[in-house]
Amino acid sequence: MMKYGPLIFLRYFTTACLLVLIMMTPPAGSQTIDCTAGSQGGNFQVYLDELAFANDSLKKDDQLQNLMKRLSFKLRSRVDILKHEAIPVPILVAYCEGRKPAGEGEFSKRLVESLDDNDVILELWGQLDGFNDDGSISRRTARIYYVLVPVLLDQFQNPHKPGMQLVKYPKSTEATVELVDLLEQSQEMEAFVAVGVGVNLLRGKRYDDAMKYLCKAQCILQQGGPLQPDASRQALLQYVALSASRTIGQARLDSGYQGALKDLVDESNPCPCERRSP
Amino acid sequence: MNELENRVSANEIELLRLKVASVEDELKNLKPGKKLLPKIKDIASILTPLILAAASFYITQSITGALQREKLDLDHLSAMKELMTELASPDIERAKAEAVAVSLAAFGTAAVVPLIHELQVGGDIRPMAAEEGLRAVAFRNPEKTCSLLGDVLQNRSGLFSWQTQKSAIRLLGDIGCDSALGGLLAFQTRLKLSDALENFRKSVREVPQPTEKNLESIKSEVE
Numbered sequence: 001m002m003k004y005g006p007l008i009f010l011r012y013f014t015t016a017c018l019l020v021l022i023m024m025t026p027p028a029g030s031q032t033i034d035c036t037a038g039s040q041g042g043n044f045q046v047y048l049d050e051l052a053f054a055n056d057s058l059k060k061d062d063q064l065q066n067l068m069k070r071l072s073f074k075l076r077s078r079v080d081i082l083k084h085e086a087i088p089v090p091i092l093v094a095y096c097e098g099r100k101p102a103g104e105g106e107f108s109k110r111l112v113e114s115l116d117d118n119d120v121i122l123e124l125w126g127q128l129d130g131f132n133d134d135g136s137i138s139r140r141t142a143r144i145y146y147v148l149v150p151v152l153l154d155q156f157q158n159p160h161k162p163g164m165q166l167v168k169y170p171k172s173t174e175a176t177v178e179l180v181d182l183l184e185q186s187q188e189m190e191a192f193v194a195v196g197v198g199v200n201l202l203r204g205k206r207y208d209d210a211m212k213y214l215c216k217a218q219c220i221l222q223q224g225g226p227l228q229p230d231a232s233r234q235a236l237l238q239y240v241a242l243s244a245s246r247t248i249g250q251a252r253l254d255s256g257y258q259g260a261l262k263d264l265v266d267e268s269n270p271c272p273c274e275r276r277s278p
Numbered sequence: 279m280n281e282l283e284n285r286v287s288a289n290e291i292e293l294l295r296l297k298v299a300s301v302e303d304e305l306k307n308l309k310p311g312k313k314l315l316p317k318i319k320d321i322a323s324i325l326t327p328l329i330l331a332a333a334s335f336y337i338t339q340s341i342t343g344a345l346q347r348e349k350l351d352l353d354h355l356s357a358m359k360e361l362m363t364e365l366a367s368p369d370i371e372r373a374k375a376e377a378v379a380v381s382l383a384a385f386g387t388a389a390v391v392p393l394i395h396e397l398q399v400g401g402d403i404r405p406m407a408a409e410e411g412l413r414a415v416a417f418r419n420p421e422k423t424c425s426l427l428g429d430v431l432q433n434r435s436g437l438f439s440w441q442t443q444k445s446a447i448r449l450l451g452d453i454g455c456d457s458a459l460g461g462l463l464a465f466q467t468r469l470k471l472s473d474a475l476e477n478f479r480k481s482v483r484e485v486p487q488p489t490e491k492n493l494e495s496i497k498s499e500v501e
Contacts, residue, residue, distance in 0.1 A: 032372045034401030098369050106372075114402035117441055117495065118486075203491040 032106050035096035038118060043092045044197055045118065048079050049125035052100035061137040064128050071142065075124060078189050089197055089209070091121075101125050104164055107147060109156050112163075115149045121196025122189075123147040142169040146192050150199040151239060160235035165192065191220035195240055202243060207251035208259050211270070214244045219273035244270045354385050362392055365404065372403050379411030387422040389415055394430060397442045398483075409445055416453040424455035432461055434481035440488040440496065447499045466500045469493065 035047050051068050053059050079093050101107070115123065124146055131139040144167040152163025165188070198213030218240045221233070248270055251261040266272075364370065365378045379396070382389040389411065396408035416423040430438055430446040438446075447465075450458045468474065475493050482488060488496075 032403065033369045034403045036368045036401070038401070110406055111402055113495075114406060117444070117492065118400075118402070200491060203494060204489055 031098060031100040032102070032111075033099050035094050035099050037094040037096060038092075038120070043090050043119065044200065045092045045094055045120045046079055046082060046193065047094050047096050047099070047115075047120055047123040048075060049096045049099040049101065049123065051075075051126045051128065054127050054129035055132075057132050058128065058130050058137060061130060061140075064130060064137065064140055067140070067142060068128055071126065071128075071144070075126075075144070079124070082190075082193055089201070091193065091197075099125070101145075104145070104161075107152065107164070109153070112147075112149055112153045112156070115147075116153050119200070120149050121200060122192050123149065124189075143167070146189070148192050148196055148236070150196055150203075151236065154199070155235075155239060158235060160231045162232060162235035162239045165232060165236065187220050187223075191217045194220070195236070195243075198240075198247075199243055202247050202250070205250070205254065205257075207247050207254070207257055207261050210247050211244065211261060211265075214240055214247060215271035215273070218244060218271045222273055241271075354388050358382060358385050358389065358392065365396060365407065366399075370403065372407070375403050375407035376410045379407040380414045383411050383414030383417075386415065387419045390419075390423055390426050394426065394442070394446075397445045398439055400439075400441075405441070405445060409449060412449055413452060416449075420453055420455070421457070424450065424453060424457050427453075427455065428458040428461050431458070431465055436481065436483050439483040439486065440478070440492055441486075443482060444496050444499050447496070451499075462500060466497075469497050469500065 031052075035049075038045055038047060051072055053064065053068075058064050076095070082091050082093065124144065126142065126144040129141045129143070130137040146165040146167070148163045148165065150163075152161070155162050167188075194213045194217035198210045198217060201207075201210035201213060218237070221237045221240060245267070248261050248265055248267060251257045251259065252263075361378050361382050365375060365382070370378070379393065382393060393408045393411045393415070396411075397405045399405065412423060412427070427446045427450050431443055431450070433443075447462070450462065468477065471477065475488070475490060478493060478496075479487055
C-alpha cells in the first residue's frame with residue numbers, strides 16, 4: 001500500500017499541473033472550432049464562418065463595425081440563395097458561429113481532408129483590419145477568403161493555391177460601400193460552389209453532372225467580373241479546364257458509362273460558353 | 279597389584295571391544311530414513327509456519343496490489359473525466375483540443391478507448407485532436423494501441439463510422455503497427471471487390487453513409 005502512495009500523489013500532481021497549464025493557455029489568435037451547425041456528410045455543405053477583426057482594438061471602430069454587419073448580411077444572403085437554387089444536388093449551408101480562422105495556415109492538409117470527408121465544398125471566412133494610430137483607425141481593409149475544399153486538397157502543393165481564393169478590399173473609408181456592392185455584383189460565389197460540386201461529382205463518377213458544373217464554373221470565371229483576376233484566379237481557371245478534360249477522359253475509359261461524353265463532346269472546347277453581349 | 283591391574287585392563291579392553299562390536303552392529307543395521315526422518319520433521323516443523331507466513335504475506339500483497347490498481351484505475355478515470363469533459367466542449371479551439379488530447383495520453387492505455395470515441399463525434403477539430411492523442415499514447419504503449427485500432431478496423435457490426443475507420447487506418451500507418459498488417463491487407467481486399475461499396479455500407483455506421491468518393495479516399499489511405 002505504501003508503495004502506491006507516492007505514485008498516486010504523482011499522478012494527481014501531474015494531472016493538476018496539466019489542467020492548470022491548459023486553463024492558463026492564452027487564447028490563440030485563431031478560433032478554429034468545430035462548426036456545430038454542420039452535418040457529418042451526406043449532403044454538400046457550405047460553411048459560412050463568423051467574420052473577425054484582426055485584433056481587439058479594432059472592435060471600437062464604428063466604420064469597421066458597420067462594414068462587418070453589412071458584409072455578414074450580404075454574405076448570408078448570397079449563400080442562402082444557393083440553398084434555393086434548382087439543382088439536382090442539395091446544398092446545406094452551415095452558419096459556423098464562433099469559427100474564425102486566423103489565416104490561411106490554419107487550413108492544414110489534414111484539416112482540409114477532414115472538411116472534404118464531411119463533404120464541405122466551400123468555406124467562407126473573413127477578416128477586417130486597420131491601422132491603429134494612437135486610437136485613430138485608418139487604412140481599413142477587408143478580406144474575404146473562399147476555401148474551395150476539394151480543389152485545395154487536390155492542389156495542396158500548388159504555390160498559386162487555386163483552392164484558396166481571396167477577395168481583398170484595399171481602399172479607404174469613403175469607398176467602404178463598394179466591397180459590399182462588389183459582392184452583390186460578382187457571381188464568383190456561384191462559380192466556386194460549382195467547382196466544388198463538379199469536382200466531387202467527378203470523384204463520384206457522375207460524369208454528366210460533373211461536366212455541367214465544371215463548365216458553369218469555367219464560363220463564369222472566364223467572364224471575369226468586377227474583381228481583378230490574379231495568379232490564384234488564373235490557376236483556378238486552369239484547374240477547372242483540366243478537370244473538365246479529365247472528366248471526359250475518365251468517362252470514355254469507364255466501361256460502365258454510356259453517356260454523351262463518350263463521343264459527342266468537342267475535346268478542344270468542352271465548355272462552350274455563351275459570350276456576353278457588350 | 280600388577281596382576282589385578284592387568285586383569286582390570288583386560289576387562290576394560292574386552293568391554294571396549296564389545297561396545298565397538300555393538301556399535302558396528304548398529305551401524306550395519308542402520309536404515310537411512312530412520313535416522314534422518316526425525317531431522318526432516320524437525321526442519322519441517324520450523325519451515326512450515328515460515329512458508330505459510332510467506333504465502334499469506336504474498337497473497338495479501340497481491341490482493342492489496344490488485345485493490346490498489348483498481349483504486350488507481352478509478353482515480354485515473356476521475357482525473358481523465360476532467361480532461362474528457364474539456365475535450366467534449368463543442369466550442370473548444372483547435373490548439374486547446376490538441377493539448378487536452380495529448381494530456382489524456384499521460385494516462386496511458388486507459389485513454390485509448392475514450393480517444394477512439396472522440397474520433398466518432400464528427401466535425402474536424404475534435405477527431406483531429408483525438409488522433410494526436412492516440413499518437414501520443416502509442417509512443418509509450420504501441421502494442422495495446424495497435425491492437426485496439428486494429429479492432430476498430432476489423433469491426434463490421436456498424437459500431438464505427440467510415441471516418442473513424444479511415445482515421446484508424448491512418449494511425450496504424452503513422453504508428454507503424456506491423457501487427458495490423460494482416461488486417462489491413464484483408465481490409466484492402468474487401469475494398470477491391472465488385473460490390474465493395476454496398477458491403478462497406480453494411481459494415482459501418484449508417485449515418486453518414488459512405489459514397490463512392492469516400493470509398494476511393496479510404497482506398498488511398500490504405501495504400
